[in-house]
Amino acid sequence: TPRRSLLEDGSGQTADWQVSGSGSRVGRVVDTFRADKVLRYRANECSVSSKTGSGGGGVQLTIPSSVGQDQLTLSMDWFLQHNTSLSVTYAVKDKKPHTFHVHYLPSDTLLWTRGTRSIYYGVGLSYGWRRFTRNLLVDLQKGVAAMGHVPRTLRKISRSRVQVLSLQLCGEGRLDNLTLATAEHLQHFYAAADWLTRHQDHTGGWPITVPRTIVKDILQLASGWYSAMAQGQAISLLVRAAHHSGDLTYLHAAARATHLYTVNSTQGGVRAYFPGGYAWYEEYPTTPSLFVLNGFIYSLIGLYDLKETSTGPVSAKASELFNTGMTSLKTLVPLFDTGWGSLYDLRHFTTSRVPPKPARWDYHTTHITQLLLLSALDPDPVLRDTAERWTEYLHGKRASHN
Amino acid sequence: TPRRSLLEDGSGQTADWQVSGSGSRVGRVVDTFRADKVLRYRANECSVSSKTGSGGGGVQLTIPSSVGQDQLTLSMDWFLQHNTSLSVTYAVKDKKPHTFHVHYLPSDTLLWTRGTRSIYYGVGLSYGWRRFTRNLLVDLQKGVAAMGHVPRTLRKISRSRVQVLSLQLCGEGRLDNLTLATAEHLQHFYAAADWLTRHQDHTGGWPITVPRTIVKDILQLASGWYSAMAQGQAISLLVRAAHHSGDLTYLHAAARATHLYTVNSTQGGVRAYFPGGYAWYEEYPTTPSLFVLNGFIYSLIGLYDLKETSTGPVSAKASELFNTGMTSLKTLVPLFDTGWGSLYDLRHFTTSRVPPKPARWDYHTTHITQLLLLSALDPDPVLRDTAERWTEYLHGKRASHN
Known part of the structure; x- marks a missing residue:
């Protein structure tokens, strides 16, 4: 069970906000939309774009010592108004302690950084109440990774080196139920499920805007491609959201997500064919095909999840796609076996x-885990035998030569 | 140029045969069939089946010291009569010199041994004049390998350790042009070509009588199977015999040998199909298919040789089979690439x-040599690129992982 510390709810639990600068203030008011008391704040003079990035003035809260150092998931109900932001100040253990600031503010830019201390996350431009949940450790790690010049010792920051020192509110806004917790899985879960339902396009897919080059001049994807792995993992999430919430909106989104499995990658979909008519759902739907193993299996797991949790035509279609894919997998998985490890894809065959492209060991381990999972669903010995042989490769065994 | 020593031709060159035992004799007579003087011998009392295997009595010739130790190819015209045999006595250097006897005698049994000294080769049961050519070193090596209990140091006998001491004739017969030479390639060549024309069956093939188990209970061949590699190598030999001799009999045999390339391995032929319709000529036509790489390439080289040296429909058919096979090879050869070496076959895919089954390094080297040969005939870069990458594997390079 996650441990949670409620810091501020505008009524029963109030925090010790430090207010500085003229015009800055906090107060607890009844919010008519929420029909509840909330914290209202104003801190017009503070700025997150100052040279130090630490902000000056405003409304600040030192994290009480009663909050555990591992309570790095922040959540709150947040009413964003004009020019508002939330800033988090961290101390990271290094030769000497290093200070970072992560700023959350209205913007459509996902992430940017300044200097060696300041990280900015745009949280979108929609104003009004929202549920706001962030993993402060992940946001710090991603921000530091995006920085240009950071000492090597700060490139990888483990949880035990991080302490959240304080929060700072700027601009105008309201908040409620401000909490620091060891985890907020369910909130992340629904945030993702809701994002998926909001952003699914007319094909049932989630287009990926990042161009991707697998092999220069040969295997490339222009912005707007779909990934069978993304579709499959979205389906896996959505059917769980439907199951947990009882909200069929999620299930309908999952069902729509199978459409691209039936569209060839040459036509903007994700389906490729290995010679002999073996369908393969492509993580990267390049032309010629790539046949990435792990992404294909994730796409199959999505189909499995959907067929098991739906009924009627939706389940029937998912079953058909799953069975077709499993036949391909069981037929072709030997081609990924090098006698000492596994291949990541079949690029050498298609081009x-x-x-x-041998899989590095963590992908090889992923392959094994995936095959073992599927071997629990399908008794064909090729799945378990391959997983067992590939496990032996991990321990240095090699297939005997002739 | 091979060095040759003519030991006996019944007229200009006569050898110093030692005759012992009652009734044994040698003489030079005009043979009416050959219209030439030949050596006639009789040695009824000698026996190659004595306990020592060395024979007793008979007609014996000590090899003159003028014959080089590397002149290990014996040839003669030999008229086999009742109960005749030729025995060769060798000294092999070891801690102490080891004596071996190789006996050639009329029998349909190819090879047998007795004790640790005596090796027997059946030379067939046809009597009358024949051209007889043997590589005495190979016959010794094969015979010793067939023996049960031989010291380890004698398991591999290099040429420099072998000295032929003497020849012994038993029974009745005639001989002419007895020669010891460093090589008799052309005689071996025509002996093989003639054997092939004599033993080709109605399918144009040379059935292999040895049952073969590739993988127990899964990949097996019963006696009487055909091999595309055997067909291809036979074709390569036969077209050269036709070219060298001008005798079209050899070319016709080569043309007939392509028939089995058009018969599926499930129907007793050698053609298999990889999914997608890629024809493959099988060294071992198992069901399921095996897709041995090196044997397939030998089968293609045979087709190439035939299409280049024939005309009309024979050349057209060989061309078609060659081109079909080359398309398959160029498409499928990447599947033999493990990122650190090559596979011998695709058994893991078909079963x-x-x-x-990774190829051991000498097969890997064969693959490289074959691909380089084909890359001189076909500009498709996959042939040369693969050969070059596989050469790098020989030096320890590995394909980079993802």
Whole structure:
């Protein structure tokens, strides 16, 4: 069970906000929309764009010592008004303690940084009440990774080195139920499920805007491509959201997400064919095809989840796609076996122009885990035998030569 | 140029045969069939089946010291009569010199041994004049390998350790042009070509009588199977015999040898199909298919040789089979690339029940040599690129992982 510390709810639990600067203030008021008392704040003079990035003035809260150092998930109901922001100040253990600031503010830019201390997350431009949940450790790690010049010792920051020192509110807004917790899985879960339902397009897919080059001049994807792995993992999440919430909106979104499995990658979908007519759902739907193993299996797991949790035509279609894919997998998985490890994809076969791409060990381990999972769903010995042989490769065994 | 020592031709060159035992004799007579003087011998009392295997009595010739130790190819015209045999006595250097006897005698049994000294080769049961050519070193090595209990130091006998001491004739017969030479390639060549024309069956093939188990209970061949590699190598030999001799009999045999390339391995032929319709000529035409790489390439080289040296429909058919096979090879050869070496076959794909079979380094080297040869005939970069990458594997390079 996660441990939670409620810091401020405008009524029963109030925090010790430090107010500085002229015009800055906090107060607890009844919010008519929420029909509840909330914290209202104003701190017009503070700025998150100052040279130090630490903000000056405003409304600040030092994290009480009663909050555990591992309570790094912040959540609150947040009413964003004009020019508002939330800033988090961290101390990170290093030779000497290093201070970072993560600022959350209305913007459509996902992430940017300044100097070696300041990280900015745009949280979108929609104003009004919202549920706001952030993993402060992940946001710090991603921000530091996005910085240009950071000492090597700060490139990887483990949880035990991080302490959240304080929060700072700027601009105008309201908040309620401000909490620091060890985890807020369910909130992240629904945030993701809701994002997926909001952003699903007319194809049932979630287009990926980042262009992707697998092999220069040969295997490339322009902005707007779909990934069978993304579709499959979205389905896996959505059917769980439907199951947990009882809200069929999620299930309908999951059902729509299968459409792209039936569209060939040459036509903007994710389906490729190995010679002999073996359908493969492509993590990267390049032309020629790539046949990435782990992404394909994730796409199958999505189909499995959907067929098991739906009924009627939706389940029937998911079953058909799943069975077709499983036949392909069981037929073709030996081609990923190098006798000492596994291949990440079949690029060497489809292009004939590049070397095979052995999977590094963490992908090899992923392959094993995936095959073991599928072997629990399908008794064909090729799944378990392959998983067992690939496990032996991890321990240095090699297939005997002739 | 091979060095040759003519030991006996019944007229200009006569050898110093030692005759012992009652009734044994040698003489030079005009043979009416050959219209030439030949050696006639009789040695009824000698026996190659004595306990020592060395024979007793008979007609014996000590090899003159003028014959080089590397002149290990014996040839003669030999008229086999009742109960005749030729025995060769060798000294092999070891801690102490070891004596071996190789006996050639009329029998349909190819090879047998007795004790640790005596090796027997059946030379067939046809009597009358024949051209007889043997590589005495190979016959010794094969015979010793067939023996049960031989010291380890004698398991591999290099040429420099072998000295032929003497020849012994038993029974009745005639011989002419007895020669010891460093090589008799052309005689071996025509002996093989003639054997092939004599033993080709109605399918144009040379059935292999040895049952073969590739993978127990899964990949097996019963006696009487055909091999695309055997067909291809036979074709390569036969077209050269036709070219060298001008005798079209050899070319016709080569043309007939392509028939089995058009018969599926499930129907007793050698053609298999990889999914997608890629024809593959099988060294081992198992069901399921095996897709041995090196044997397939030998089968293609045979087709190439035939299409280049024939005309009309024979050349057209060989071309079609060659081109079809080359398309398959260029498409599928990447599947043999493990990122650190090559696979011997695709058994792991066709059975899904066995690990992949990496080629040991001498087969890997064969693959490289074959691909380089084909890359001189076909500009598709996959041939040369693969050969070059596989050469790098020989030096320890590996394909980079993802």
